[in-house]
Amino acid sequence: MKLHELPEAHPARNTAIQNLDVRIVCRHTRSSRDPRTWKIKNDTYNRLSETWKTNFDFILLNTTN
Secondary structure, eight states: OBGGGSOTTOGGGGSOGGGSOEEEEETTTOOEEOGGGSGGGGSOGGGSOHHHHHHEEEEESOOOO
């Protein structure tokens, strides 16, 4: 499940990235990374800039939420 597909008020979109089981996939290169060690780890998906939302898919690996 991709974070941008969830409703804006969904808890996963408002949880710090470091607390989610999430991977990001670059929409240009299709490379996949773990963003929980990056500078954005303390931000939530809703607080990220449009550049992040435009260039990357944030994919939840654990979709039990």
